[in-house]
Amino acid sequence: MGDMTNSDFYSKNQRNESSHGGEFGCSMEELRSLMELRGTEAVVKIKETYGDTESICRRLKTSPVEGLPGTAPDLEKRKQIFGQNFIPPKKPKTFLQLVWEALQDVTLIILEIAAIISLGLSFYHPPGESNEGCATAQGGAEDEGEAEAGWIEGAAILLSVICVVLVTAFNDWSKEKQFRGLQSRIEQEQKFTVVRAGQVVQIPVAEIVVGDIAQIKYGDLLPADGLFIQGNDLKIDESSLTGESDQVRKSVDKDPMLLSGTHVMEGSGRMVVTAVGVNSQTGIIFTLLGAGGEEEEKKDKKAKQQDGAAAMEMQPLKSAEGGDADDKKKANMHKKEKSVLQGKLTKLAVQIGKAGLVMSAITVIILVLYFTVDTFVVNKKPWLTECTPVYVQYFVKFFIIGVTVLVVAVPEGLPLAVTISLAYSVKKMMKDNNLVRHLDACETMGNATAICSDKTGTLTTNRMTVVQAYVGDVHYKEIPDPSSINAKTLELLVNAIAINSAYTTKILPPEKEGALPRQVGNKTECGLLGFVLDLRQDYEPVRSQMPEEKLYKVYTFNSVRKSMSTVIKMPDESFRMYSKGASEIVLKKCCKILSGAGEPRVFRPRDRDEMVKKVIEPMACDGLRTICVAYRDFPSSPEPDWDNENDILNELTCICVVGIEDPVRPEVPEAIRKCQRAGITVRMVTGDNINTARAIAIKCGIIHPGEDFLCLEGKEFNRRIRNEKGEIEQERIDKIWPKLRVLARSSPTDKHTLVKGIIDSTHTEQRQVVAVTGDGTNDGPALKKADVGFAMGIAGTDVAKEASDIILTDDNFSSIVKAVMWGRNVYDSISKFLQFQLTVNVVAVIVAFTGACITQDSPLKAVQMLWVNLIMDTFASLALATEPPTETLLLRKPYGRNKPLISRTMMKNILGHAVYQLTLIFTLLFVGEKMFQIDSGRNAPLHSPPSEHYTIIFNTFVMMQLFNEINARKIHGERNVFDGIFRNPIFCTIVLGTFAIQIVIVQFGGKPFSCSPLQLDQWMWCIFIGLGELVWGQVIATIPTSRLKFLKEAGRLTQKEEIPEEELNEDVEEIDHAERELRRGQILWFRGLNRIQTQIEVVNTFKSGASFQGALRRQSSVTSQSQDVASLSSPSRVSLSNALSSPTSLPPAAAGQG
Secondary structure: OOOOOOHHHHOOOOHHHHHHHHOOOOHHHHHHHHHHHOOHHHHHHHHOOOOOHHHHHHHHOOOOOOOOOOOOOHHHHHHHHHHOOOOOOOOOOOOEEEEEEEEHHHHHHHHHHHHHHHHHHOOOHHHHHHHHHHHHHHOOOOHHHHHHOOOOOHHHHHHHHHHHHHHHHHHHHHOOOHHHHHHHHHHHEEEEEEOOOOOOEEEEEOOOOOOOOEEEEEOOOOOOEEEEEEEEEEEEHHHHHOOOOOOEEEEOOEEEEOOOOOOEEEEEEEEEEEEEHHOHHHHHHHHOOOOOHHHHHHHHHHHHHHHHHOOOOOOOOOOOOOOOHHHHHHHHHHHOOOHHHHHHHHHHHHHHHHHHHHHHHHHHHHHHHHHHHHHHOOOOOOHHHHHHHHHHHHHHHHHHHHHHHHHHOOHHHHHHHHHHHHHHHHHHHHHHOOOEOOHHHHHHHHHHOEEOOOOOOOEEEEOOOEEEEEEEEEEEOOOHHHHHHOHHHHHHHHHHHHHHHOOOEEEEOOOOOOOEEEEEHHHHHHHHHHHHHHHHOOOEEEEEOOOHHHEEEEEEEOOOEEEEEEEEEEOOOOOOEEEEEHHHHHHHHHEEEEEOOOOEEEHHHHHHHHHHHHHHHHHHHOOEEEEEEEEEEEOOOOOOOOHHHHHHOOEEEEEEEEEEEEOEEEOHHHHHHHHHHHOOEEEEEOOOHHHHHHHHHHHHHOOOOOOOOOEEEHHHHHHEEOOOOOOOOOHHHHOOOEEEEEEEEOOOOHHHHHHHHHHHOOOOOOOOOOEEOOOHHHHHHHHOOOEEEEEEOOOOOOHHHHOOOEEOOOOOOHHHHHHHHHHHHHHHHHHHHHHHHHHHHHHHHHHHHHHHHHHHOOOOHHHHHHHHHHHHHHHHHHHHOOOOOOOOHHHHHOOOOOOOOOOOOHHHHHEEEEEEEHHHHHHHHHHHHHHOOOOOOOOOOOOOOOOHHHHHHHHHHHHHHHHHHOOOOOOOOOOOOOHHHOOOHHHHHHHHHHHHHHHHHHHHHHHHHHOOOOHHHHHHHHHHHHHHHHHHHHHHHHHHHHOOOOOOOOOOOOOOOOOOOOHHHHHHHHHHHHHHHHHHHHHHHHHHHHHHHHHHHHHHHHOOHHHHHHHHHHHHHHHHHHHHHHHOOOOOOOOHHHHHOOHHHOHHHOOOOO
8 A cells, every 4th residue: 555656546536436436425526626615615615515514524424523433444445535645755866867967067077078088099099100209208118018008097087987976876865865764754753633433543644534533723734634623713824825824713604624734823623634645735736846746657656656655855854744835935945044064165165176276277287388398399399190199198198187186176075074974963863852854953053052942841841730729718838638628619620620621631541550640732731630630539520511512612722812711601501711821810810719618709909919929929939830720600691792802801700829830851950051061051931930930940050049140021021122112123132132041921922032133143253043942833933033943842833843943852951952962063073074185185186286297297197086086085074974972072162153164273284284295295206216116107108007106106195094084083183083983883994994995906906097016015114104194193283273373264154154145046955955965066166157256365365464365355255245157257356456456445344344
């Protein structure tokens, strides 16, 4: 069943229509067209065709109360006829497609062309071949056998290109597979409540079938289309389908249409499912988007789709059911801002790419000029037509060397390292209860400077128990004995709690002996129901006597009311309303209170003030939440106007006030201490009373008595941040947020305002990076606004999860600390990789360049360079990007947005090791043959056999890289580079593996790798020189960085450059790592062309001091924003050239941009 795609069902339905039409009273087509109607049209249609919703239920053979019988054959048949509730994903890219995409890399294309030309020329033997006079270097060592082997180099280059491409494609492929695995895991975790055979059960969303009776409540994301059959006060946000932001009120007689992918904003109820999967409204849209796959492709789809129902292709973990096209647009708009790391990397890659381009161009020009001058001017050789191919072959060889320099210079391993590091972290974070939905959230978390956390469920256990109560004029410090409470009061209390709470909230017996009873549903209500049980009463009989269908009117809890009320009809036709809610809110509406004798007596404002002082504040100061339970009776006639809430929710009679304890999670104080030590401020934002909030904040260690901090209530917060006109002013927020630690009685808007205020603040020199936790539907805006939004996996509503970046599967604050650790680890891994990569780049480029200029031939051949490139880029990124995090990461402050990617220490390491490597390689190059008593490999003819001399250079080079890879494991100047090396098996495997392959290449690589086998003593020398890297590393570590003021940092993001506007409009998709990975070649090149201005900056780095360069960088960052591709043709370098001519005359505006 799993491997049948929906398109199969779809085509089957067409055939089965006639035969199956009779089994159920309505066909899929009818239901589908019914669901396309809205509002009154739909009501009319239902009346005309079916009579009412009850009869639709009958036709679908389901009962509005009992639900489906839930037998396997019945469910199977429903799936056959009406389809399954999942939307088949787009086909993943095949391996061949990924290979094709990897081949699009411009540098690789150039190499391929060069290799093909070289191949073609080696097979072309012109008549002048025998003509000795063609070229100076042609004579000598070349014999017939060698001439034949000319094709090998071209072929070897092609082969190594193929290797690089395959590795890249394989990485992309495995990454996509991981995405899909993660995706299907998220989907399996999505459950929904349905009624089957009279039992309320939670089933995976994909298991829902047409005819199911689903229970819907506040915060749900509807998984399928359906008709509303019973419920109260249901309001739905249909903006994901219609784009209208107003909430739509649903009722059985006015608008019963409930559509998949919409959010329940208020109320609760039941619906009968009428359309699932591709036939639901969201499914239809998805099919239009081409996600559902075309009919005719179903044959090959069948085979391909067995790897499970992964959702929308590469939409990082958008759930397949929730959210449609609009949602995706929203997600993209929201994630527009590049993550810090990405911004810095793109910038760095562009700079390196340009430098490489310049170097390779110069290399080619010098080689060509030298050859031409030497051959035609110095030796006065005539240009003979029959010699042309030979000359061309030389030029092609020079060109290949140039391209190879470029290939080595461009760090194409960077995007790979980022991807591997992130993918690895995401996988491991699953184990730490972090389900990452957006890859870059993982790394942003490492830069977090502030966390705004909910209290309930995140900092506390979310297991509510009533521990104090004020009933009948007595304040009980523990649960009272039922006999001490007046019988009438007790009955009222039990009824008020049992009826005025969601019927889905229950207390079930513990799963195993000695455990606590299980709390299902709203935790506060569970606490109250637990209070009823503690009073040795039972709420079940009350509920069965007054089933949900009989409730007359329900005012559900929302963040504005902060209370919930239920109206019932009494046997004598009069009405009674039970109310419960935050004590200070409900008490304000009470004008009576039940006395010890169970009789209502007058409750005046001054009595209320006294009660607040004597009962509520002491409870709150113990960290208890206070809830007031009240009731009110209405006469049967005239019937009150239920829609006039202000009159209804008034003149209540208080039954009791209870104090509910929600104990702090035992591991939270330690986690918060770690955060504070790591330079992260934790703020608590809660809907609770300020005293409760303060008490809990002290228990958690968010505030320490005697410190200078603020605890504000929402009202006071709003008063302080708004001006006379009631507008929010950033300066006012800046006065408050640095000291604010607790925001109590806050509304979701306050939370959003605070997060936005902190993010937009320019109060500190670093822009704050804010993480937010949330679980309710109303937290959506704040979660979206934050740099990283954490949603609760257990208590969180679907809406919150949809808006979040990371889902905490255990709702625990200490998992956030783990996320910080992983985030910082990603950052460090990338830095380690950069430190290694750049050393190799610098050395390889300089060796190739100088070697080419002095000896007409790069000491490192094209194929060797490609091998070095492969080990450096691909293997090293694997080895260094998978280092496990350690606790020490939490001992330093966040890096922040403006800190450069390559710090001074790293720059010191890079240049220090480059000096060591270059010294040795040049020593070997120019006096190596004397040291080892071998033939010199310099100035060898075109197709001469590989020399031992150059092989030793190549081998030494690789050995130095291998040992330097171990040095690169530490980037903060630590001494012990072997620390924890065995905790990372991948690293050890890769280093040893590379070593083994290197032996094979040198001993058996022969002509293709330009290697000649080495003796044991020569090998020993190579390894010995490599080991010198480790010793040299210690020497470098001894030099204090503070002395080396001249070292530049690289990869810094200036304030202005965080998000260049144009760039965003050009390519929104570039935000996604996967996308970026595939397009990296083009992006690097287009950007390189696109912003030629920056080249001046690179050149000037060498010429001038830091202040001028800083000014220039700012200037260029401003101009680069206004540049587009058009700028290539128009002379737009005026601003920069002015800046160059007179560094002092920079306008103050530009100078102040940074």
